[in-house]
Amino acid sequence: MNPVVRWFHQLGSPPYFDRFAARWAPWAYLLALATMAWGLYGALFLVPADYQQGDSFRILYIHVPSAWMSTAIYALMAAYAAIALIWRIKLCEILAMACAPIGAAFTLITLATGAIWGKPMWGTWWDWDPRLTTELILLFLYLGVIGLYHAIDDRRAAARAAGLLAIVGVALLPVIRWSVVWWNSLHQGQTIRLLGESAMDPSMLPPLWWMALGTHAWFVGSLLARARADNLRREAAKDWVRRQAEAAP
Template sequence: MNPVVLWFHKLGSPPYFDRFAARWAPWCFGIALLLTAWGVYGALFQVPADYQQGDSARILYIHVPSAWMSLLVYGLMAAYAAIALVWRIKLCEVLAMACAPIGAAFTVITLATGAIWGKPMWGTWWTWDPRLTSELILLFMYIGVMGLNAAIEDRRRAARAAGFLAIVGVVLLPVIRYSVVWWNSLHQGSSVSVFGESRIDPSMLGPLWVMLVATKFWFAGSLLQRARAANLEAESGKAWARAAAGVPQ
């Protein structure tokens, strides 16, 4: 068997995943903190003020990475849920449900920083702009997934029901992504492109890319930590789980 395929098969084993998560979650958090410190320093002290928005544009170094993550985490949650529904992989159910509160947190940060930026730019904290409204609906979808998962006592049935809701909500992602193109929106268009040419000055891009990578590592650490806790709870009746949790035999 291909070594990569074999590794993925092994990762589906609850004891193996527990060891993997315990080892790598602290590294992900550590790298995320270092990159965040680097990115924040660059955003505050190295990047010049925007010629139109002044220093208020600096909040975009938090807003943009959080907005990207709010979509990415939802897509990953739906992918895990689809794999769990098709192949009945228990760990994917755990990972899908672990994504929900992390993605909701990124969405809240996106909406909050957007409101803080919007007040001086638009003169209001909130407007029913297509991008803002669809991002708010995304937050409700995250809350719906978490609520449905908590409402059903049987953990596996709960994960499957909540996972199905997550899959249905994927249709919202392209709406958010292209809302500024499809409708007459106050929200500015995309300024940063991964594969094409970005529309902001190159001197402002460095810290933004650092923050984008930092949020990925923070998400990875959070996902491993939350999934490990849920995995240990689900396997609490087994000796290896009690030993990993430090429970006396």
């Protein structure tokens, strides 16, 4: 068997995943703290003020990576949910449900920083702009997945029901992505491109990439930690969990 395929099969084993998550989650958090600290330092002290927005624009170094994560995590959650529904892989159920609170947090940060940024730029904390409105709907979808998962006692049935809602909600993602193109609104158009030339000055971009790397690493650490906790709760009656608890100092 191909080593990569064998590793994925091993990862589906609850004891193996527990050891994997326990080992790598702290390293992911450490990488996240280091990269975000450097990114914030660059955003606050190395990057010049914007010629139009002044220092207010610096909040984009939190707002933009959080916005990217809010949609990326939802897409990943739906992918895990689809795999779990089709192939009945329990670990994918756990990972899908672990994505929801993290994605909701990033979405809330996106909305909050957008409001803080919007007040001096637009003169209002909130406007029913298509980008803002669809991002708010995304938060409600995350909360719906979380609520549905916790409303059903049977964990596997709950994960399947919540996963189905997550899959249906994927239809919102392209609307969020293209809302600034499809509608004229207060929200500025796309200025940062992963592929191609960005509208921002190149000197302003490095801290943003560091912050993006940091948010991704934080997500990995949080996902592993939350999934490990859920995995242990589900497997609490198994011998390997009892042995691990007895061996703990």
